[in-house]
Amino acid sequence: MEEVFDKTTSFDETINIRKIIGVRVISENGHTIGRVTQARINPNTKSFEGVVVRKGLFRKIYIGKNYFETLSPEGVILVIEPSILLKGEKVIAYDGEVIGKVKSIDRVGKTNTIKSITVHSFLRGSFSISVDYIKSIAKNILLKENYNAPKKSLWRRAR
Amino acid sequence: MRLKKAFGEELGNTITSDDIVGKDVIDIDGEFIGVVEMLHIDPSAVEVIGITIDKGFLRKGLIIGKDYIERVAPHAIFLKIRPSYKLKGMNVFDSEGENIGIVTKVNLHGKKNEVESIIVRSGIFKRDVVIPVKFIRNIGYNVLLSVKKDDIMKLNKYAS
Numbered sequence: 001m002e003e004v005f006d007k008t009t010s011f012d013e014t015i016n017i018r019k020i021i022g023v024r025v026i027s028e029n030g031h032t033i034g035r036v037t038q039a040r041i042n043p044n045t046k047s048f049e050g051v052v053v054r055k056g057l058f059r060k061i062y063i064g065k066n067y068f069e070t071l072s073p074e075g076v077i078l079v080i081e082p083s084i085l086l087k088g089e090k091v092i093a094y095d096g097e098v099i100g101k102v103k104s105i106d107r108v109g110k111t112n113t114i115k116s117i118t119v120h121s122f123l124r125g126s127f128s129i130s131v132d133y134i135k136s137i138a139k140n141i142l143l144k145e146n147y148n149a150p151k152k153s154l155w156r157r158a159r
Numbered sequence: 160m161r162l163k164k165a166f167g168e169e170l171g172n173t174i175t176s177d178d179i180v181g182k183d184v185i186d187i188d189g190e191f192i193g194v195v196e197m198l199h200i201d202p203s204a205v206e207v208i209g210i211t212i213d214k215g216f217l218r219k220g221l222i223i224g225k226d227y228i229e230r231v232a233p234h235a236i237f238l239k240i241r242p243s244y245k246l247k248g249m250n251v252f253d254s255e256g257e258n259i260g261i262v263t264k265v266n267l268h269g270k271k272n273e274v275e276s277i278i279v280r281s282g283i284f285k286r287d288v289v290i291p292v293k294f295i296r297n298i299g300y301n302v303l304l305s306v307k308k309d310d311i312m313k314l315n316k317y318a319s
Contacts, residue, residue: 023256024256024258025256026252026256026301026303027299027300028297028299029297029298029299029300029301029303030249030250030252030297030298030299030300030301030302030303031299031300031301032250032300032301070254070255070256072255072256074253074255074256074257074308075252075255075256075257076256077252077254077255077256077303081299090189092185092189092235093234094232095232095233095234095235096182096183096185096232096233096234096235096236096237097233097234097235136187136188136189138187138188138189138190138299139188139189139190139300140185140188140189140190141189142185142189
């Protein structure tokens with residue numbers, strides 16, 4: 001193949017974008033998020049910006065290239081655990097009690113940084129927890145000692 | 160109050176076996192492992208040395224030493240570790256995201272929770288591949304390696 005380029009990446013250092021369509025996208029902790037359905041390019045800068053990942057049948061997530069660790073025809077590995085996927089995870093207080101499940105996530109803009117989470121439980125209703133009270137996020141969310149969960153109340157729920 | 164006098168020490172901050180048995184056990188990832196079934200007590204030192212966890216119906220119990228227990232909370236017991244048996248069944252991905260196979264066995268350093276190597280069933284011929292812990296980059300939902308699949312296969316080819 002003949003090559004014509006100037007101060008940019010040579011042909012050998014690039015990969016065919018078609019080859020990343022359909023590859024698996026894996027989070028930092030090895031969670032398979034889905035498969036790449038689109039590769040997105042900025043027409044102004046002409047550079048590759050990110051991928052659209054299909055999760056399940058209907059959900060699509062756009063992930064910017066800054067969150068990529070590796071990109072190859074075998075798969076895409078991220079440097080993050082996408083916070084938008086925390087929905088439905090259990091929230092466990094410092095005393096070990098499950099105080100509810102994540103209903104929604106409030107992020108800084110559209111980045112992966114969490115500002116707060118909204119938790120819902122049958123007896124406590126919906127309430128927000130600031131990221132400052134979160135001790136760790138993995139398969140479930142563990143809270144710090146200084147967080148006091150709202151009291152269980154049927155009345156609160158009915159209000 | 161009589162008890163306090165009889166044992167000669169303050170019992171206000173202590174808990175009983177009833178406070179522990181039947182409690183949920185949560186690992187470092189916040190995942191429920193099971194419930195405490197038994198307490199193990201060293202008869203000579205008369206102190207608790209570990210707990211047995213009931214992982215559920217028809218599943219083998221798990222003994223956890225007290226050094227791996229972070230704290231006993233009112234509603235659950237928190238561990239400092241992710242028990243290594245949980246690696247079994249996880250998918251293993253190489254440094255480029257290629258699926259190598261599924262963990263079928265975990266080799267440990269003695270009876271500690273330190274992984275020495277994992278055995279992965281790989282490919283359509285169900286070949287067992289040994290992966291030393293030094294090649295494991297991260298363990299979470301699945302296992303991520305720091306090397307490519309080819310390097311692992313080469314290593315196993317020379318080893319066999």
